[in-house]
Structures are given as C-alpha cells and as structure tokens.
Amino acid sequence: MAKVLMKGNEAIGAAAIKAGCKYFFGYPITPQNELPEFMSKELPKVEGVFVQAESEVAAINMIYGGAGTGARVMTSSSSPGMALKQEGISYIAGAELPCVIVNISRGGPGLGGIQPSQADYFMSTRGGGNGDYRHLVYAPATIQEAVDLTIEAFNVADYYRNPVLILADGMTGQMMEPVEFNEPTKRDLPAKDWATTGTKGKRKPNIINSLALDPAELEKHNWRLDAKYKDMEKKEVRHEMYQMDDAEVVFVAYGTTSRIVKNAVDALREEGIKAGLIRPITLWPFPMKAFTDIPESAKAIISVEMSTGQMVDDVKIANEGRLPVHFYGRPGGMIPSPEEIMKNAKEILGGVK
Amino acid sequence: MSVVFKKTEGLTDKQTHYCPGCTHGIIHRLVGEVLEELGVLGETVGVAPVGCSVLAYDYFNCDMHEAAHGRAPAVATGIKRILPKNVVFTYQGDGDLASIGTAEIIHAAHRSEKFTTIFVNNAIYGMTGGQMAPTTLIGQKATTAPLGRDAATTGMPLKMSEMLATIDGAVFVERVSVHNVPNIRKAKKAIKKAFEIQLEGKGFGIVEVLSTCPTNWGLTPVESLQWLEENMLPYYPLGNFRTPEEGK
Ligand SMILES: Cc1ncc(C[n+]2csc(CCOP(=O)(O)OP(=O)(O)O)c2C)c(N)n1
Ligand code: SF4
Numbered sequence: 001m002a003k004v005l006m007k008g009n010e011a012i013g014a015a016a017i018k019a020g021c022k023y024f025f026g027y028p029i030t031p032q033n034e035l036p037e038f039m040s041k042e043l044p045k046v047e048g049v050f051v052q053a054e055s056e057v058a059a060i061n062m063i064y065g066g067a068g069t070g071a072r073v074m075t076s077s078s079s080p081g082m083a084l085k086q087e088g089i090s091y092i093a094g095a096e097l098p099c100v101i102v103n104i105s106r107g108g109p110g111l112g113g114i115q116p117s118q119a120d121y122f123m124s125t126r127g128g129g130n131g132d133y134r135h136l137v138y139a140p141a142t143i144q145e146a147v148d149l150t151i152e153a154f155n156v157a158d159y160y161r162n163p164v165l166i167l168a169d170g171m172t173g174q175m176m177e178p179v180e181f182n183e184p185t186k187r188d189l190p191a192k193d194w195a196t197t198g199t200k201g202k203r204k205p206n207i208i209n210s211l212a213l214d215p216a217e218l219e220k221h222n223w224r225l226d227a228k229y230k231d232m233e234k235k236e237v238r239h240e241m242y243q244m245d246d247a248e249v250v251f252v253a254y255g256t257t258s259r260i261v262k263n264a265v266d267a268l269r270e271e272g273i274k275a276g277l278i279r280p281i282t283l284w285p286f287p288m289k290a291f292t293d294i295p296e297s298a299k300a301i302i303s304v305e306m307s308t309g310q311m312v313d314d315v316k317i318a319n320e321g322r323l324p325v326h327f328y329g330r331p332g333g334m335i336p337s338p339e340e341i342m343k344n345a346k347e348i349l350g351g352v353k
Numbered sequence: 354m355s356v357v358f359k360k361t362e363g364l365t366d367k368q369t370h371y372c373p374g375c376t377h378g379i380i381h382r383l384v385g386e387v388l389e390e391l392g393v394l395g396e397t398v399g400v401a402p403v404g405c406s407v408l409a410y411d412y413f414n415c416d417m418h419e420a421a422h423g424r425a426p427a428v429a430t431g432i433k434r435i436l437p438k439n440v441v442f443t444y445q446g447d448g449d450l451a452s453i454g455t456a457e458i459i460h461a462a463h464r465s466e467k468f469t470t471i472f473v474n475n476a477i478y479g480m481t482g483g484q485m486a487p488t489t490l491i492g493q494k495a496t497t498a499p500l501g502r503d504a505a506t507t508g509m510p511l512k513m514s515e516m517l518a519t520i521d522g523a524v525f526v527e528r529v530s531v532h533n534v535p536n537i538r539k540a541k542k543a544i545k546k547a548f549e550i551q552l553e554g555k556g557f558g559i560v561e562v563l564s565t566c567p568t569n570w571g572l573t574p575v576e577s578l579q580w581l582e583e584n585m586l587p588y589y590p591l592g593n594f595r596t597p598e599e600g601k
Contacts (some may be wrong), residue, residue, distance in 0.1 A: 054460035061424040065431025196416035201395040209419040
C-alpha cells in the first residue's frame with residue numbers, strides 16, 4: 001500500500017477504523033482534538049457512530065457499555081481528561097471488556113499546559129483507578145508505529161478481554177509523517193459469547209459486572225486477573241535495542257524522547273563515545289529482560305524522560321542494582337535537545353571513570 | 354385449574370435481598386411484567402446502578418450490565434448507540450441519578466438517547482445506611498442530617514422530573530408512586546408507555562417512581578406507605594410532565 005502523509009492524531013483514528021472500530025466516544029481536549037474530529041467525519045462513512053460525550057467520565061462509561069456489546073470501541077483524551085477516565089478504566093478491567101484508549105499526553109499536574117510531556121507514566125502504568133488491575137501500555141515513537149500499534153491494540157484487547165492504552169505525547173499527535181496501513185498480526189481471538197446483545201430467547205442472560213460482595217469470590221477473581229496479567233508479561237513485552245552491542249552509556253527512553261536520544265546516541269558515537277538506547281515500546285509490561293541483555297561494556301544507565309522522573313523507578317527495578325542509574329528530564333512541556341542529553345552523558349561518564 | 358396469578362417471566366428465580374416492605378421489589382416486578390408483555394425480554398439489555406438495586410442484574414431475566422455509581426445513562430448510551438434495535442433501560446436510585454450521576458442523566462435526556470430510565474426515588478440513600486439524598490425532604494432526618502434536612506444549608510429537595518421536563522430531548526417524563534394498588538396500576542401503565550415510546554424510537558423516557566425505605570426511614574412497612582403518601586406526594590406531585598404528543 002502506498003504511503004500517505006498524515007498527522008499523528010488522524011493517523012491513529014484511521015488505524016482504528018482499519019482495525020474495525022466503528023464506535024468512538026470522546027470529549028475535546030488539546031492536543032488530541034484532531035482524533036475525535038477525524039472520527040466524527042469518517043465514522044458515518046462506515047455506518048459507525050461518533051458521540052461527543054458531556055465529559056470524559058461519560059465517554060469512558062459509554063465505552064464500558066459499548067465494549068459490553070462486543071463491538072470494537074475507542075476513546076481518546078489527554079492528561080487531565082485521562083485522570084477522569086480512570087474510574088471507568090477500573091470498571092472495564094474489572095468486568096474484563098476489551099477497548100482501546102488513547103492518551104495524547106501533555107504537561108501537568110492539574111490543568112498544566114498543552115505541550116508534550118511524559119508525566120502520565122505513573123497514571124498509565126500503575127493503574128490510576130482503584131483496585132488490582134493492569135493494562136497494556138503501548139508507547140509509539142513514530143506515527144507509523146502509532147498506526148501499527150493501534151491496529152494491534154484492538155486484537156490484543158480482544159485476545160485478553162482487557163483495555164489497552166496507547167500513550168503518545170502531543171508531539172506524536174501533532175506532527176505529520178508518511179504512514180502505511182498494515183494488516184494486524186494474526187491471533188486466534190476468542191468468541192465474544194459474553195456480550196450483552198439480548199438473549200433472543202436462546203441462551204441464559206449475560207451479566208457484565210465488576211461487583212463481588214463475597215471477598216473469597218473477589219479474591220479468586222483478582223488472582224484470575226493476575227494470571228492474565230502475568231500472561232501478558234510473558235507474551236506482550238516489546239522493546240527496541242539501538243546501538244547496544246558495545247555500549248558504555250545506556251540510555252533508556254520511550255516515545256518522542258527516544259527519537260531525540262537516538263540523535264544523541266549517533267552524535268556521541270561520532271565523538272567516539274559508545275552510547276546505546278533501550279527503548280521500551282510497552283511501558284507495561286516493562287521490558288525487564290532488556291536490562292539483563294545489557295553488555296559487560298556498560299558503565300552507567302541514564303533514564304531520559306519529559307518529566308521529573310517516573311520511568312526511572314522501573315529502570316531501577318529492572319536494573320536490579322547492577323549499574324548506577326541516572327536521570328535526565330525536562331518536565332512541563334519542555335523538550336530536551338540532543339546536545340543537553342550528550343552533555344549530561346559526558347558529565348556522568350566523567351564521574352564514572 | 355386455571356392460573357390466576359403467576360410470577361413474571363421478566364424476573365429470574367433469584368430471591369431478592371431487599372428489606373421487608375421495601376417497594377424496590379414491586380417496581381422490579383412492574384418492569385419485568387412490562388418487558389414480558391411487550392415480548393422484548395430477548396432483545397433487552399438492562400443497566401443496573403449502584404445503590405440498593407445494585408444486584409438488579411441478578412433479578413431481571415435479560416442481559417444486564419452493571420454500571421459505576423451514577424454512570425448508568427452513559428453506559429446505556431454506549432449500548433443503545435451500538436445496538437439501536439435492542440431495548441435498553443437503566444434502573445437507578447435517587448442518589449445514583451440525582452446526585453453523582455446528574456450530569457449523565459441530564460445529558461442522556463438532552464441528546465434524547467432512545468432508552469428508558471426507571472428512577473426510584475425513596476428520598477434517602479438506602480444502601481449506604483440512610484444518608485441524605487438530594488431528594489430528602491425538608492425536616493426529614495437522615496444520618497448526615499441528624500436534625501432533619503435544613504434548606505438553608507442543603508438546598509431544597511431536587512425535583513428531577515420537573516427539571517428533566519424542561520429538556521426538549523426528554524420526550525416522556527412521568528412521576529408515579531407504588532404506595533397503594535391503584536397507584537401501582539398507574540405506575541405500570543407509565544412504565545409500559547415509556548418502553549413503548551422507546552420501541553417507537555421517539556427518544557428519551559423516564560419514569561420516576563416514589564418508593565419506600567422502611568429500614569432507613571425507621572418506620573414499619575405500613576407506616577412507610579403512609580409516610581410516602583402524606584409527605585412525599587405533596588412535594589413530589591404525581592402525573593405526566595411530558596409525552597411525545599405534547600410537542601405537536
Ligand atoms: C463512586 C461511588 N461513591 C459512593 C459509593 C457508595 N454508595 C453506594 S450506594 C450509594 C447511595 C445509593 O443511594 P440511592 O441511589 O438513592 O439508592 P438506594 O440505595 O436508596 O436504593 C452510595 C453513595 C459508590 N459505590 N461509588
Ligand atoms: S435499605 Fe431501604 S431501599 Fe434499601 S432495600 Fe432496605 S428498605 Fe429498600
């Protein structure tokens with residue numbers, strides 16, 4: 001298929017439609033507005049439905065009802081709106097329904113700003129809602145990857161009966177790149193015989209629910225969910241290793257930041273400094289194994305984030321105390337430059353030697 | 354021997370958990386009978402709330418979807434927009450619908466979502482132990498209004514039907530009560546009408562049903578029916594506030 005030049009937000013919408021999503025429920029917030037706008041224009045063409053909800057709370061609950069019918073449904077938002085969606089995400093995870101949620105994140109806390117940020121890492125990977133639950137978090141670095149992962153996300157959501165989050169920042173949402181729409185990888189998807197579509201008098205009523213008043217029953221449910229999450233940890237982890245074979249300084253960065261870090265890695269190597277990058281593509285499950293694959297040559301790890309440091313906690317867990325872990329970050333919607341990342345690395349290597 | 358009276362197909366055989374004398378059970382039965390009589394049980398998806406009727410998903414003999422506190426109208430919107438040919442209803446208490454979920458019900462009505470809401474107004478929070486609801490009457494005691502509700506600090510009881518009747522998208526709004534047999538009959542008629550309007554695709558319909566909570570009102574079941582009649586009816590007048598014909 002030929003490549004087309006598209007804005008990130010619109011490309012994600014087009015990918016969702018390509019994946020068979022015909023129903024979108026959302027609420028406006030910058031910098032993701034082009035996504036619901038695109039859906040409002042395109043979904044009627046495929047006999048789909050776009051609803052502008054009265055709030056993010058309502059939108060995610062429309063998704064909860066919609067997912068219950070067995071249809072492929074999607075919502076999108078940005079950081080403050082995502083905070084509001086957490087209630088619904090907990091219910092959807094508890095009731096084990098598939099859906100895809102997009103967060104085109106911005107700086108916070110509170111109303112924050114509208115520039116790209118990665119400060120929603122905790123909220124996204126720890127489960128901002130109540131209770132023991134997890135969901136996959138894909139962090140695309142390019143618009144092509146956002147498209148591929150969006151298509152994949154619907155399959156993964158159906159496979160596990162679980163919400164899947166696409167976490168991209170305002171940079172990916174707003175910029176334009178050429179993309180092509182590929183077929184999703186094949187998976188044997190279970191029948192949606194749990195869906196509430198009316199019994200038609202042919203079966204017992206289906207109940208979609210996350211309530212279990214008997215603690216013994218709820219404990220069983222929690223362990224069953226946990227086993228599913230463990231399965232995801234085994235099968236769904238994705239990451240990229242860049243220039244890692246002989247790396248002395250190991251950067252860890254995801255999404256937009258990883259692209260800037262790649263430039264820094266290349267420039268450092270031109271200066272004779274062996275730099276490499278571990279790029280988590282799934283933030284949950286976090287690519288723990290990538291850290292046991294770090295070569296002997298490595299002297300230090302630097303987590304680079306557009307936040308005051310959130311992923312660095314996972315980096316420390318994955319590193320298990322083997323190498324010194326440093327952090328370099330720019331919060332509030334500031335975007336780090338390759339030069340400042342290089343300078344930071346040189347300072348750290350100077351100290352390490 | 355001819356059968357004069359039998360359990361409705363609209364309800365399962367599960368024993369309900371409602372307190373003795375609570376009228377939630379009567380309202381369940383009316384909804385079940387209406388769905389059975391309309392022959393739509395196989396097409397219906399109900400949305401249960403948070404509140405004493407949280408377990409309604411076990412009682413109605415159709416597909417059911419449990420919702421977060423107050424969010425049933427949003428959940429129902431998601432279902433009905435994807436399954437426009439199905440019958441969708443929400444069953445919600447007054448804390449659920451008139452407090453935490455006010456935005457959801459107002460906007461579902463405003464968009465004229467084509468589902469039916471059964472709104473059970475018992476003037477109190479039942480499930481959590483008798484706290485004040487937006488619908489609690491002035492002077493009525495509640496665990497969070499120990500001296501009785503005071504308008505100066507808590508406002509006047511919210512009249513949801515009157516409020517919803519100002520919204521163009523709410524095509525059917527009626528308040529009924531289940532405190533005696535003639536009113537139970539009228540309540541069933543209103544519930545049936547509301548579902549018929551959904552089947553005709555006309556828009557959003559809501560039936561507010563005045564109900565009792567003997568446990569948290571601290572009254573016997575019979576005293577509760579009397580209390581409803583004497584105290585709730587004057588403030589919450591029964592009647593139809595909107596029908597589709599009205600707009601013509
Ligand atoms: C988000 C949230 N807040 C609070 C509660 C606790 N809660 C459960 S039931 C209820 C009140 C329900 O009252 P009402 O809707 O009037 O129904 P009733 O029990 O009287 O039938 C509350 C506050 C909850 N479950 N979820
Ligand atoms: S607490 Fe009140 S509303 Fe709840 S079941 Fe008992 S009597 Fe009914």
